[in-house]
Amino acid sequence: MSVATSMRAKRAGRPRSDKFRQRFEMGVLSVPALIMFIGFVILPVIMAAYYGFYKWKGFGKPDVNGQFVGFDNYRIILSDPSFQQALGHTLFIAVMSLIIQGPLAILFALLLNQKFKGRGLIRTLIFVPYVVSEVIIGTGWSLMLQPNGAVNAVLKNLGLQGVDWIANPKIAIWTLMFIISWKYIGFAVILMIAGMQAIPEELYEAARVDGAGFWRQQWSITLPLLAPTIRMWAFMSIIGSLQLFDLVYIIWGQYVSSTAGTSTMATYMVREGRLANNYGYGSAVAVVIFIISLVIALTYQRFVLNRDLAGATEQRERKQYERRAKKRERERMAESEIEAAIVPNNASMEVSAS
Amino acid sequence: MRVKSVFAAVVAAATVVGVSACGGGSGTNADGKTEVVVWMNSTTGDGKKFWDDAAAAFEAKHQNVDIKIEAIQNEDMDGKLQTALQDPSSAPDMFLARGGQKLRDVVEAGQVMDLTDKISDQVKTQMKTALDTTTVDGKVYGVPQSVLPGGIWYSKDLFKKAGINETPKTWDEFADAVKKLKDAGITPIALGGKDAWPAAHWYYWFALRECSQSAFDEASSDLKFTNECWVKAGDDVKNLIDLDGFNDGFLTTSAQQGASSSAGLLANHMAAMELMGGWEPGVVRDLTPDKKDMADLGYFAFPEMEGGEGDPTAILAGADSMSIGAWAPQEAVDFLNFISEKEWQEKYAEAFVTIPAAKNAQSAVKNEALQQVLKVYDQASSVSLWLDTVFGQNVGNALNEGVVNMMAGKGNADDIVKGIEAAASKG
Numbered sequence: 001m002s003v004a005t006s007m008r009a010k011r012a013g014r015p016r017s018d019k020f021r022q023r024f025e026m027g028v029l030s031v032p033a034l035i036m037f038i039g040f041v042i043l044p045v046i047m048a049a050y051y052g053f054y055k056w057k058g059f060g061k062p063d064v065n066g067q068f069v070g071f072d073n074y075r076i077i078l079s080d081p082s083f084q085q086a087l088g089h090t091l092f093i094a095v096m097s098l099i100i101q102g103p104l105a106i107l108f109a110l111l112l113n114q115k116f117k118g119r120g121l122i123r124t125l126i127f128v129p130y131v132v133s134e135v136i137i138g139t140g141w142s143l144m145l146q147p148n149g150a151v152n153a154v155l156k157n158l159g160l161q162g163v164d165w166i167a168n169p170k171i172a173i174w175t176l177m178f179i180i181s182w183k184y185i186g187f188a189v190i191l192m193i194a195g196m197q198a199i200p201e202e203l204y205e206a207a208r209v210d211g212a213g214f215w216r217q218q219w220s221i222t223l224p225l226l227a228p229t230i231r232m233w234a235f236m237s238i239i240g241s242l243q244l245f246d247l248v249y250i251i252w253g254q255y256v257s258s259t260a261g262t263s264t265m266a267t268y269m270v271r272e273g274r275l276a277n278n279y280g281y282g283s284a285v286a287v288v289i290f291i292i293s294l295v296i297a298l299t300y301q302r303f304v305l306n307r308d309l310a311g312a313t314e315q316r317e318r319k320q321y322e323r324r325a326k327k328r329e330r331e332r333m334a335e336s337e338i339e340a341a342i343v344p345n346n347a348s349m350e351v352s353a354s
Numbered sequence: 355m356r357v358k359s360v361f362a363a364v365v366a367a368a369t370v371v372g373v374s375a376c377g378g379g380s381g382t383n384a385d386g387k388t389e390v391v392v393w394m395n396s397t398t399g400d401g402k403k404f405w406d407d408a409a410a411a412f413e414a415k416h417q418n419v420d421i422k423i424e425a426i427q428n429e430d431m432d433g434k435l436q437t438a439l440q441d442p443s444s445a446p447d448m449f450l451a452r453g454g455q456k457l458r459d460v461v462e463a464g465q466v467m468d469l470t471d472k473i474s475d476q477v478k479t480q481m482k483t484a485l486d487t488t489t490v491d492g493k494v495y496g497v498p499q500s501v502l503p504g505g506i507w508y509s510k511d512l513f514k515k516a517g518i519n520e521t522p523k524t525w526d527e528f529a530d531a532v533k534k535l536k537d538a539g540i541t542p543i544a545l546g547g548k549d550a551w552p553a554a555h556w557y558y559w560f561a562l563r564e565c566s567q568s569a570f571d572e573a574s575s576d577l578k579f580t581n582e583c584w585v586k587a588g589d590d591v592k593n594l595i596d597l598d599g600f601n602d603g604f605l606t607t608s609a610q611q612g613a614s615s616s617a618g619l620l621a622n623h624m625a626a627m628e629l630m631g632g633w634e635p636g637v638v639r640d641l642t643p644d645k646k647d648m649a650d651l652g653y654f655a656f657p658e659m660e661g662g663e664g665d666p667t668a669i670l671a672g673a674d675s676m677s678i679g680a681w682a683p684q685e686a687v688d689f690l691n692f693i694s695e696k697e698w699q700e701k702y703a704e705a706f707v708t709i710p711a712a713k714n715a716q717s718a719v720k721n722e723a724l725q726q727v728l729k730v731y732d733q734a735s736s737v738s739l740w741l742d743t744v745f746g747q748n749v750g751n752a753l754n755e756g757v758v759n760m761m762a763g764k765g766n767a768d769d770i771v772k773g774i775e776a777a778a779s780k781g
Contacts, residue, residue, distance in 0.1 A: 059436070059440075059459055059462070076776075146606070147603040167604075254549070259764060276752075276777065276780065277436075277746065
């Protein structure tokens with residue numbers, strides 16, 4: 001701080017150093033953020049990569065108490081049926097989340113974008129599950145979905161035969177899908193409503209004058225103009241699915257998620273790393289998750305999200321367009337780097353922090 | 355601006371100081387007393403009080419020692435310990451350890467003290483049997499506080515209601531009892547499959563009955579389950595499933611948490627029996643409606659399997675032990691010897707409703723079911739540790755999950771062995 005103050009004193013005499021001073025202050029002020037980022041994101045990722053080359057029990061130091069095995073851990077991970085299953089479940093959840101939540105969220109948003117009594121209340125209600133913590137939701141649903149829980153009691157009163165919603169391996173993953181959809185749809189709806197409100201009302205008026213009905217208006221105006229919002233939401237949804245851990249861990253506990261067919265990459269990592277005391281192997285799993293998430297995130301950005309950026313530059317003069325496109329390319333690179341760093345770091349931290 | 359700068363500087367400085375202050379650990383404290391930090395897993399009730407009382411009594415005798423008892427939630431214990439042990443300044447001087455491969459890992463990392471020449475005569479003579487669980491390569495690395503033999507715990511009232519007058523001694527009698535309970539509309543067996551190990555205990559017991567002692571011990575040490583008896587144990591599990599005696603949704607039922615857990619089902623007379631270790635009376639007590647001892651709780655030994663090569667009196671058991679960190683002061687060892695004395699072992703038995711490790715304190719066991727356990731324990735031809743403890747968490751978990759899979763209708767006895775081999779390659 002005293003350095004910054006003395007810089008301020010100097011400035012009075014030398015206006016030219018203004019820019020330098022500004023840069024210097026930016027540097028100083030970003031130090032805490034940098035320390036956090038390097039200490040809790042970059043460093044754990046590097047450490048996980050390092051540990052991943054060892055068979056190590058977590059006691060002592062890997063190079064002393066562990067055994068260097070090169071890429072052996074990675075070979076075992078990729079050939080482990082449990083990991084393949086977990087990966088399959090994760091991808092299933094990612095795809096099904098898009099298929100189930102997307103259309104539903106748009107329909108809900110259409111409804112909640114109309115003017116009617118109690119709209120605020122319903123908007124709030126649909127958003128509530130998103131706000132409540134995963135642990136509470138997991139505990140609540142797992143109690144209600146027990147074979148003799150509330151859900152089956154209601155079904156029984158309706159004269160229907162209930163099933164074992166969470167323990168039956170054929171049903172469990174669909175139960176999980178239901179809970180995920182119920183919890184996260186509020187977030188999608190809020191995003192969609194915000195997107196819809198940005199669409200100018202005049203377009204609908206014009207369409208009505210041309211004789212377009214309600215659904216025709218939605219199909220030809222709302223959906224195309226909502227597309228950037230949908231693409232952004234889908235990106236967040238995919239990332240959320242790749243990281244899914246807490247709900248599964250709460251409902252199915254530490255050991256039976258693979259038996260019930262609901263294991264995810266993250267539960268596999270915790271199960272094989274922390275719970276099995278194989279910190280070396282677990283770190284290697286973290287690295288694999290990191291790479292899978294990175295590839296998916298970058299691919300999505302490259303092929304889907306870049307449309308939004310390209311569309312905005314269409315009408316500009318050619319020279320200006322090219323210059324800006326170059327600049328955008330750079331920004332996008334930086335962005336995706338940040339994105340990539342943000343996406344899987346939870347996963348890798350899980351192991352190194354514990 | 356200036357005020358803000360000063361404020362920010364103060365905050366920054368405070369953070370730095372605060373962070374460094376976290377690294378407490380052991381050593382000498384401000385009063386010049388030697389500090390001994392103890393990590394145990396009783397966060398509530400009589401168990402916590404036992405440790406506080408013991409610390410106070412020891413401090414009264416040794417004025418220059420400050421015993422710091424820290425209660426760690428059981429489920430958090432392993433993870434926290436693992437991290438803390440990396441650095442002697444943050445590590446406890448004395449901590450809960452359960453023997454087996456896990457203790458071996460800590461020993462190999464040089465983080466635990468060799469107590470062979472430091473334990474008192476009381477420990478050496480009265481805890482001789484239990485000391486096996488904390489002995490690695492002939493050296494003692496911990497002192498057991500309680501022994502926890504397994505067996506079947508049941509509700510006498512529900513057995514009576516179903517017309518079962520004598521506890522089953524053989525598998526056929528057991529199957530018959532299950533059928534009678536079902537006919538009476540009672541859930542026969544509570545099982546907490548969510549935690550995996552309660553399901554796996556069935557498999558361990560079947561193996562103990564089917565395998566000869568040498569075959570059992572061999573597999574425990576070399577992880578090769580080639581003997582025919584392991585397949586037979588798998589078949590026994592299948593027969594057990596065919597009895598269809600478990601509570602509904604056992605796969606997602608936890609073992610000890612709340613009234614809907616398997617122990618809770620037994621405590622509230624929603625199920626008639628449960629296969630569990632010697633901690634059951636204490637666990638069940640916390641889950642009864644009035645939080646008092648379950649009045650009609652009974653115990654019988656695991657039934658005999660016809661044609662099995664194992665000794666029908668052999669039992670499986672666990673032990674809760676305390677180990678000392680390699681860096682700990684002599685006072686920590688003194689405290690461990692202190693609580694292993696007859697007086698404190700008796701108090702331990704009362705506080706935890708369990709069987710104390712010291713033979714001369716076992717007369718303090720008043721619980722009727724536990725007295726039954728003690729009888730079985732004293733007559734046992736051999737006492738083996740739970741297989742998952744023997745194998746450590748890596749292979750142990752794989753074994754447990756293999757059994758759970760089988761019980762859920764996925765896979766068979768061969769898959770259990772395959773899972774074990776796969777796990778061994780990871781660690």
